Amino acid sequence: MKRIALMGLALAAVLVAGVGGYWAGVRDFPVAGLRKWFGVETTFAAAELAGTGAVIYYQDPDGKPVYSITPRRAGDGRAFRAVRASEDVSFENKLSAPAEATGQAGPRRILYYRNPMGLPDTSPTPKKDSMGMDYIPVYEGEDDGGSVLRVSLGKLQRSGVRSELAARRTVGRQVRVPAMVQLDERRISVVATRSDAFVNEVASVTTGDRVTKGQVLLRLYSRDIAAAGAQFLSDLKSGGRDSAVGGARQRLENLGLPPEAIAEIERTRKVPLSMIWRAPRDGVVLERNVVDGMKAAPGDVLFRLADISTIWVLADVPEFDLGAVRLGAPVTIRVRSLPGHSLNGRVSLIYPQVGEATRATRVRIEIANPDGALLPNMYAEVEIGTGDAAPVVAVPDDAVIDTGTRQVVILDRGEGRFEPREVKVGQRGDGFTEIREGIVEGDRVVVAANFLIDAESNLKAALRGLTSPEARP
Structure with missing residues (x-):
């Protein structure tokens, strides 16, 4: 039995040697398949093309696209095949269909050999550089003169x-910028007189209090208002011409007397000693600059009121992000006083000016504030949605x-x-x-790894540009 086994191994060796001698000159012969058929690992080494250069990786012995940086064995115990630098250059050809299957008469023709270090130097025959490295063959079809670059599958x-x-x-993306809560400029009112006046009494209203429209704020006496009121009553009682009565009424309106006060004079036919000044709108008292008994000059601001049911959020968008922000863009607002809560709004205005110091443009967002949670000068963070739908x-x-x-x-x-x-x-x-x-x-x-491909593409273009036509094979 032992003799029969030895004879079988000898016969296999002879067959392998014969096949190896026949296929030694064929470039793309599937050596890995014959290895699997005969089950012989070492005998077929002579049948493979002798590669040059350092071993750069190891490939599955059957030619499958399985690679390893270090020596490795397949599941059946066979060692991975060592692939050297010269073999990896045309590695894609080994994995493609062999010449016999594609109908070609033989392997592809080598056009020339290029410098392995990327220098603009080519040779029509194999050679080595100054460091002993083999020049890399360039095959027909690989150097098409265009922008297409071929990369071996091993390198990939x-x-x-x-x-x-x-x-x-x-x-789309979110532009995240800081912002400040501000009052709506259109919802701010002041209470002032248009003539010299003396304040008789101020209502129990202080800064920060909420007032409603028509609420009494103060009583004052004005000599000019009293004179205009007396003239208005005189014209009414005498049955004067409509123009005269209308002129007296207009004078009271010019002095800032509220319409309800004028109607009260007309109804009672009596000019009161002190006039009542009321709140012109619902809101919060921002300023109170009046006390009992003081004298108020024309134009003095006695009260400043603001309606905070609608508030502004002013965000500073950097100049480089401004092009992505558009009117009506959705905005998410978060304030520090309301952790875990957010408010939604939309961009209502992009201010037509870039800050000289900050290089930012102010963007306005109007949002409802029915419960008064947002207060002027609060710090906020906003996220502005950009991009088209x-x-x-x-x-x-x-x-x-x-x-x-x-x-x-x-x-x-x-x-x-x-x-x-x-x-x-x-x-x-x-x-x-x-x-x-x-x-x-x-x-x-x-x-991924596109920078490596781009670098090799640039190198290819540079070689093509630096190498003179006479130097190209």
């Missing part, structure tokens, strides 16, 4: 190249290489082929960038 595996499809999606062609941010003067994406053409494409970008947000020109929906773009 090691560099972690990953691609995604460009798709239509809504691109319509979906646009967009790619992940990592897919765009921005040089400052142009933006480039790397198109994945499949089978290790890549093409740099200059694009025009639009809005950015939520991890995506709008692409306005350059690619269309469905194009596959590289989102």
